Structure formats: structure tokens, C-alpha cells
Amino acid sequence: MAAPTGRFAGSAPYARNVSPAVSTTDLLEHEKPHAALLSPATAGSLLPPMSPDSRRGSVSTLADKYSLAPDPRQWGSGISLQDREADDDLHNPDPRRDHRIDRGGTICTGRGILNLGCLFILSSGLLMLFAGYPILSYFLTKQPVTLGGYNLGGINATGQVPEMIGNFGLIDPTTPKEAYTRLSLEDGSEWDLVFSDEFNTAGRSFYPGDDPYWEASDLHYWGTNNLEWYDPSALTTVDGNLRVSLSKSTPKYHELDYMGGMMSTWNKFCFTGGYFEANVSLPGSTKAFGLWPAIWAMGNLGRAGYGASLDGTWPYTYDTCDVGTLGNQSFTDTTPPGAHRDGDPSKNGELSYLPGQRLSACTCKGESHPGPKRADGTFVGRAAPEIDMFEAQVSGDYIGHVSQSGQWAPFNYHYEWFNTTENIKIYNASVTKLNEYTGGAYQQSTSGLASTNQECYSAGGGCFSVYGFEYKPGYDGYITWVNDGQPSWTIRGAGMGPDPRVELTGGRPVPVEPMYLIVNLGISPNFGAIDWENLIFPAYMLVDWIRVYQPKDAHSIGCDPPDFPTREYINTFIEAYTNPNLTTWVDDYGQVNPKNRLVDKCD
Structure with missing residues (x-):
């Protein structure tokens, strides 16, 4: 293999894998310093060499392609308010036309009826949810009964609530x-x-x-x-x-x-x-x-x-x-x-x-x-x-x-x-x-x-x-x-x-x-x-x-x-x-019998 030449001669064996460097002196030699970055490589470069004139022409062509003339009329597009474009009707309403439609239009169309129907169903559903359901629930729900229990919650004398089975709360479920x-x-x-x-x-x-x-x-x-x-x-x-x-x-x-x-x-x-x-x-x-x-x-x-x-x-x-x-x-x-x-x-x-x-x-x-x-x-x-x-x-x-x-x-x-x-x-x-x-x-x-x-x-x-x-x-x-x-x-x-x-x-x-x-x-x-x-x-x-x-x-x-x-x-x-040890109402319990109007003087 021939020895590398140019400024990377002393950097073998990596010269073929590294991009050539650009010195400050090179940048100063060019009419447009940034063009030096696009300069051809020295010997051993992967790109073919280019002449200075070719480089200048290439840069000029690129700049011309993406630059606009100072006069907007030379840009090639309609910029006047009077010019019409294909999508103007989407974002440029016509007051006269819209006013005519608003005053003389009708909702009796398929779309109008569909919209009204949707609104009716939605409002009816909301009304039923927040008003109808609570009212129906109040009147249709069967109120619980105590079945003889009289304390809080219908509990009996020992504080229990019997199991309720359907409409037969007091019926054993195994009864035939x-x-x-x-x-x-x-x-x-x-x-x-x-x-x-x-x-x-x-x-x-x-x-x-x-x-x-x-x-x-x-x-x-x-x-x-x-x-x-x-x-x-x-x-x-x-x-x-x-x-x-x-x-x-x-x-x-x-x-x-x-x-x-x-x-x-x-x-x-x-x-x-x-x-x-x-x-x-x-x-x-x-x-x-x-x-x-x-x-x-x-x-x-x-x-x-x-x-x-x-x-x-x-x-x-x-x-x-x-x-x-x-x-x-x-x-x-x-x-x-x-x-x-x-x-x-x-x-x-x-x-x-x-x-x-x-x-x-x-x-x-x-x-x-x-x-x-x-x-x-x-x-x-x-x-x-x-x-x-x-x-x-x-x-x-x-x-x-x-x-x-x-x-x-x-x-x-x-x-x-x-x-x-x-x-x-x-x-x-x-x-x-x-x-x-x-x-x-x-x-x-x-x-x-x-x-x-x-x-x-x-x-x-x-x-x-x-x-x-x-x-x-x-x-x-x-x-x-x-x-x-x-x-x-x-x-x-x-x-x-x-x-x-x-x-x-x-x-x-x-x-x-x-x-x-x-x-x-x-x-x-x-x-x-x-x-x-x-x-x-x-x-x-x-x-x-x-x-x-x-x-x-x-x-x-x-x-x-x-x-x-x-x-x-x-x-x-x-x-x-x-208390089973209380055998009588008066002597044991210490109460008095209610007055009887046949033998007592009522107040």
C-alpha cells in the first residue's frame, strides 16, 4: 500500500477514516469563508478535487435557489386581497350570503331533525337521572317492615334483625x-x-x-x-x-x-x-x-x-x-x-x-x-x-x-x-x-x-x-x-x-x-x-x-x-x-296498682 501524502501523512493508519481538517489559513484564503468547509479534500480524501471557480459556482447556485427578490410581486404568488384562492370560502365568510341563510333558512331538514332529536334524548336522560329516578325510587321501593321488632332499625327485644326471605320474612326457607x-x-x-x-x-x-x-x-x-x-x-x-x-x-x-x-x-x-x-x-x-x-x-x-x-x-x-x-x-x-x-x-x-x-x-x-x-x-x-x-x-x-x-x-x-x-x-x-x-x-x-x-x-x-x-x-x-x-x-x-x-x-x-x-x-x-x-x-x-x-x-x-x-x-x-325473682307487682316490685273507679276515688 502506498504511503499517504499531504497534511495527514504522519497519521497513518487512520488517514483513510478521518475527514480532512480545514485550517484558519484556508478560511482566510477564500472569498466566502464558509465555502472552505465545502472545499475539496487533499490527497487521500474521499471526495474528488474541485477548482476554486467550481466551488464558488456551487455556492451561488444554492443561495439563489432559496433567496427571494426584494419586490414581493416578483415572488410568483398572488398577494393581493383581491386575489382568490381555492380555500377562501372556508375562512372568508360572506356576510350577505350568511345573513340571507340565517334569516331565510329552515331547520326542517334531516340534519336539523337529527340534531333536535339528539338534544331531546340527552335532556330527557338527564331529567330522568336527576329527577325521575329519585321520584320513582321513593314511590316504588317497598318500605322495610319491622315484623314485630320495634327498636331502632326494627330490631327485636334482644337487639337482632331477623333474616328476611322474599315476602315471607318470618318463614323458614326450608318450609315446603x-x-x-x-x-x-x-x-x-x-x-x-x-x-x-x-x-x-x-x-x-x-x-x-x-x-x-x-x-x-x-x-x-x-x-x-x-x-x-x-x-x-x-x-x-x-x-x-x-x-x-x-x-x-x-x-x-x-x-x-x-x-x-x-x-x-x-x-x-x-x-x-x-x-x-x-x-x-x-x-x-x-x-x-x-x-x-x-x-x-x-x-x-x-x-x-x-x-x-x-x-x-x-x-x-x-x-x-x-x-x-x-x-x-x-x-x-x-x-x-x-x-x-x-x-x-x-x-x-x-x-x-x-x-x-x-x-x-x-x-x-x-x-x-x-x-x-x-x-x-x-x-x-x-x-x-x-x-x-x-x-x-x-x-x-x-x-x-x-x-x-x-x-x-x-x-x-x-x-x-x-x-x-x-x-x-x-x-x-x-x-x-x-x-x-x-x-x-x-x-x-x-x-x-x-x-x-x-x-x-x-x-x-x-x-x-x-x-x-x-x-x-x-x-x-x-x-x-x-x-x-x-x-x-x-x-x-x-x-x-x-x-x-x-x-x-x-x-x-x-x-x-x-x-x-x-x-x-x-x-x-x-x-x-x-x-x-x-x-x-x-x-x-x-x-x-x-x-x-x-x-x-x-x-x-x-x-x-x-x-x-x-x-x-x-x-x-x-x-x-x-327479673324472674320479682314474684308480685306490689310487694316485690314495689309498684302500686292503678286505681279502679269501682272502689277508688278517681282524680
């Missing part, structure tokens, strides 16, 4: 659809299911606060001399049934030898009128007697097991101001005579030992009373009546029976109600008969005694029987009981009508109070003899389901209905309803 209606025993009309519990969820607890409808008792039921302590642990759900147990306690539990179970829907679920039924396998067997299982209903103004709340309210159902509202059902001068003879043999023939109806129609104005008031300012008589679906027992000849009864006050003379043909019906005399027990100094009873299905005991054949009662409240009402799925007997309201023998001027209506449900299993010598030798503990009562129905046009559920309120009164005297 075919059980959603039934026919009335009275007239065959179709009734609706308004409450059900199938007890299908295993391991349920009924301690206070654990269940939205049921609450187990934790107390001694001293009022009927029970031998057991009612404890919440005695109730649970097993194999699709409610299991209520009665067991022997070793050592003693609360100084008692037995532990039983009782639960109720007091102040949580109540109903007024309807049909209340249960599918039950009774405890034990017919080979031993002495157990006391029961399912029943009571007015919400009295809480079972809480004596102070029951003192003067149970088992009254009366709305007349007469001697029937007074203690011992008589005046201080011992009138009427019928109240002091042929009564309870254990009380020297006295008819009544009740303290009097505390919340009677005779209550003076201004006294404590749950209401309501009549138009004349007098109070409606209020109380806590009782209807028993059944109380079961085995007789001494080892035949199982159920007593199906109503408890009443004030009392008929000699506890004789008017059981005439018009007022009573027994559907099968070979199964049901009137109970010989009709009452005592603390209650009058109208009871039918019916033979049970002898196999439907949990320690016997293990089958289940349907028990129930259907009732219509009021003086013209009725109660019909069901035993083993069949009507057992009926009492008409007229059977508890006025009784001049004891100066009762008013009848005792079939209970009109909101009633709650009670389930219990205990043991007491007050209910009958006890076969200690053959009874086996623990004993279990099993309840497959409980259901309540009401006429389609007469749904009435809730413990605080407007025509028979209870909430305010219960809250005012809440200790009487929550």
Missing part, C-alpha cells in the same frame, strides 16, 4: 311450598303461612341473643311448683328437630334435682288470630307417667316465669267494668254471694284468689295503663290470656292424653261455663271428652282431654303427631283444637258469656291480645302423679316444625299492634319483665 297455605277448620277458606320454623339447622342455640325469634328461659318456674330449673342448654336442634330435654342433675343444679327447657317468642314474634300448629314426638313413652311437656300461647303483656308481670294480668281476658275486675272477684262487703261459695274446695269454697285485673276497663284516667282509650276516655281492658295447644300426660293406666284448653278470668260461678250444644263441639267422642277439671282459685279452665297416638313418643314408636289450635278473637270468636292431625273439639265465644250468678255483666272474649309462642318440658307434682320408679332420664320432646297461619284478608302479626299496644308499657316497667 305446599305448606304455604292451608284451609280453615271453620269455613274451609284458604289461609296464608305467616311464620314457620323447621328446625333443620343442626346445633342451634337459644341462649338470649342467639336466635332472632326464640329465647330460652334461665329460671325456676316456681309458680307451678316445678322440680326442675329451666336452662338454655336443655334446648338445641338435632337431626332436623328441636330437642327439649329433661335430665336429672347430679349434683343439684340451682339447688334443684332436674334440668328442663323452656323457650318462647315473647316480645319478638306475636300473632292475633289464626292457626298455630306443631309436629311433635312427645317425651318418654306411655310406660311411665309424670312428665309435663307443653306448647302454648300467652298474651305479650305477661311473660311466662316472670311473676310480677303476670300478677293481675294472667289469665284475664275481660273488657267490662264490673266486679269481675276486683280482687277475689267481689266487693269488700263480700258481694256477690256466688263468689264465696261453691268455689275452690281447697280455699274454703272461695271462687277466686286473684288480685284483680290490674289493667282493667275500670282504670281511672291518668293511671298507668298500656291503652288504648275509647272515644269517651275510658280504657280498654288489657291482660295476658292463655291458650294451650297441649299439655301432655300419661294416665295411671298408661294411656297417653293431651289436655287442650283455654285459661280464663274472671270466673263463672262454680267454674261452670255454658257448655251447651251451641257452644261446644266434640268431633270424635271416642278420642276426646271434656276434662273434669274446670278450674280453681287462680284460673278457670275449659279443656278437652284427647287420647294421643300411642306410638308418637320419642322413647316409644318415635313417630310424630300434629297438634294445633285455630282461633278467632272476640265475643263471637271460637277456638278449635287439633290432635293427631284431626279436629278435636271447639268452644264458641258465647260459652264464656255473662254470668249473673256472680254478677259478671260482660262476657270473656276469645283472646284479643297479641299472643306469643311457648315450648317447654318440665316436671311437677302439681300437674299429676309422678312414676319415679319407671321414668327414664334424660327424656326428650322432639318438635319437627312449628307453623302459624292467618286468613288472607286478616294478617295480624307483631307484639305491639296499634289497637293493642305493649311496647311503651313493657319498657316503662321493664324490670318486671326481666
Whole structure:
């Protein structure tokens, strides 16, 4: 390879890869210094050499190409305002033409109609969003109901909100659809299911606060001399049934030898009128007697097991101001005579030992009373009546029976109600008969005694029987009981009508109070003899389901209905309803009975 020449001769081997430099002297030698940058390379350059004249010509040609003459008219483009260009109409409006169009144009074109339609749809949508939807939502949204709960948010007495399922908030979702209606025993009309519990969820607890409808008792039921302590642990759900147990306690539990179970829907679920039924396998067997299982209903103004709340309210159902509202059902001068003879043999023939109806129609104005008031300012008589679906027992000849009864006050003379043909019906005399027990100094009873299905005991054949009662409240009402799925007997309201023998001027209506449900299993010598030798503990009562129905046009559920309120009164005297150690209203609780205008001076 030949050696490089020129000013890069000493820089081999990079001379072929580096552009030749231009010195300051070179720039000064040129007429236009910047042209030196375009000068030809020396020997070894990649560009061919150019003469000085060629370089000057090249630069002049480039400058001429991109320069303009001083006179704009020589530029070759129209620059006059009068010259028209192709796009002038886009940015140079014609006032005369536009004015003519604006004044004489029309929107009745396809495009105009489309624009107006778009604006209409847009404005309508905005109006619907911000005005129409809130209005429709207000009127069409179904307002929540409390279903008997009356505290903030519709909670019940223990602060819970039951699960709501569709339109059947009180119906167990596992209740079969075919059980959603039934026919009335009275007239065959179709009734609706308004409450059900199938007890299908295993391991349920009924301690206070654990269940939205049921609450187990934790107390001694001293009022009927029970031998057991009612404890919440005695109730649970097993194999699709409610299991209520009665067991022997070793050592003693609360100084008692037995532990039983009782639960109720007091102040949580109540109903007024309807049909209340249960599918039950009774405890034990017919080979031993002495157990006391029961399912029943009571007015919400009295809480079972809480004596102070029951003192003067149970088992009254009366709305007349007469001697029937007074203690011992008589005046201080011992009138009427019928109240002091042929009564309870254990009380020297006295008819009544009740303290009097505390919340009677005779209550003076201004006294404590749950209401309501009549138009004349007098109070409606209020109380806590009782209807028993059944109380079961085995007789001494080892035949199982159920007593199906109503408890009443004030009392008929000699506890004789008017059981005439018009007022009573027994559907099968070979199964049901009137109970010989009709009452005592603390209650009058109208009871039918019916033979049970002898196999439907949990320690016997293990089958289940349907028990129930259907009732219509009021003086013209009725109660019909069901035993083993069949009507057992009926009492008409007229059977508890006025009784001049004891100066009762008013009848005792079939209970009109909101009633709650009670389930219990205990043991007491007050209910009958006890076969200690053959009874086996623990004993279990099993309840497959409980259901309540009401006429389609007469749904009435809730413990605080407007025509028979209870909430305010219960809250005012809440200790009487929550302290089972308070046995009486005056002596234990320290309250005073409201004045009765028959014997007290009203203010």
C-alpha cells in the first residue's frame, strides 16, 4: 500500500477514516469563508478535487435557489386581497350570503331533525337521572317492615334483625311450598303461612341473643311448683328437630334435682288470630307417667316465669267494668254471694284468689295503663290470656292424653261455663271428652282431654303427631283444637258469656291480645302423679316444625299492634319483665296498682 501524502501523512493508519481538517489559513484564503468547509479534500480524501471557480459556482447556485427578490410581486404568488384562492370560502365568510341563510333558512331538514332529536334524548336522560329516578325510587321501593321488632332499625327485644326471605320474612326457607297455605277448620277458606320454623339447622342455640325469634328461659318456674330449673342448654336442634330435654342433675343444679327447657317468642314474634300448629314426638313413652311437656300461647303483656308481670294480668281476658275486675272477684262487703261459695274446695269454697285485673276497663284516667282509650276516655281492658295447644300426660293406666284448653278470668260461678250444644263441639267422642277439671282459685279452665297416638313418643314408636289450635278473637270468636292431625273439639265465644250468678255483666272474649309462642318440658307434682320408679332420664320432646297461619284478608302479626299496644308499657316497667325473682307487682316490685273507679276515688 502506498504511503499517504499531504497534511495527514504522519497519521497513518487512520488517514483513510478521518475527514480532512480545514485550517484558519484556508478560511482566510477564500472569498466566502464558509465555502472552505465545502472545499475539496487533499490527497487521500474521499471526495474528488474541485477548482476554486467550481466551488464558488456551487455556492451561488444554492443561495439563489432559496433567496427571494426584494419586490414581493416578483415572488410568483398572488398577494393581493383581491386575489382568490381555492380555500377562501372556508375562512372568508360572506356576510350577505350568511345573513340571507340565517334569516331565510329552515331547520326542517334531516340534519336539523337529527340534531333536535339528539338534544331531546340527552335532556330527557338527564331529567330522568336527576329527577325521575329519585321520584320513582321513593314511590316504588317497598318500605322495610319491622315484623314485630320495634327498636331502632326494627330490631327485636334482644337487639337482632331477623333474616328476611322474599315476602315471607318470618318463614323458614326450608318450609315446603305446599305448606304455604292451608284451609280453615271453620269455613274451609284458604289461609296464608305467616311464620314457620323447621328446625333443620343442626346445633342451634337459644341462649338470649342467639336466635332472632326464640329465647330460652334461665329460671325456676316456681309458680307451678316445678322440680326442675329451666336452662338454655336443655334446648338445641338435632337431626332436623328441636330437642327439649329433661335430665336429672347430679349434683343439684340451682339447688334443684332436674334440668328442663323452656323457650318462647315473647316480645319478638306475636300473632292475633289464626292457626298455630306443631309436629311433635312427645317425651318418654306411655310406660311411665309424670312428665309435663307443653306448647302454648300467652298474651305479650305477661311473660311466662316472670311473676310480677303476670300478677293481675294472667289469665284475664275481660273488657267490662264490673266486679269481675276486683280482687277475689267481689266487693269488700263480700258481694256477690256466688263468689264465696261453691268455689275452690281447697280455699274454703272461695271462687277466686286473684288480685284483680290490674289493667282493667275500670282504670281511672291518668293511671298507668298500656291503652288504648275509647272515644269517651275510658280504657280498654288489657291482660295476658292463655291458650294451650297441649299439655301432655300419661294416665295411671298408661294411656297417653293431651289436655287442650283455654285459661280464663274472671270466673263463672262454680267454674261452670255454658257448655251447651251451641257452644261446644266434640268431633270424635271416642278420642276426646271434656276434662273434669274446670278450674280453681287462680284460673278457670275449659279443656278437652284427647287420647294421643300411642306410638308418637320419642322413647316409644318415635313417630310424630300434629297438634294445633285455630282461633278467632272476640265475643263471637271460637277456638278449635287439633290432635293427631284431626279436629278435636271447639268452644264458641258465647260459652264464656255473662254470668249473673256472680254478677259478671260482660262476657270473656276469645283472646284479643297479641299472643306469643311457648315450648317447654318440665316436671311437677302439681300437674299429676309422678312414676319415679319407671321414668327414664334424660327424656326428650322432639318438635319437627312449628307453623302459624292467618286468613288472607286478616294478617295480624307483631307484639305491639296499634289497637293493642305493649311496647311503651313493657319498657316503662321493664324490670318486671326481666327479673324472674320479682314474684308480685306490689310487694316485690314495689309498684302500686292503678286505681279502679269501682272502689277508688278517681282524680
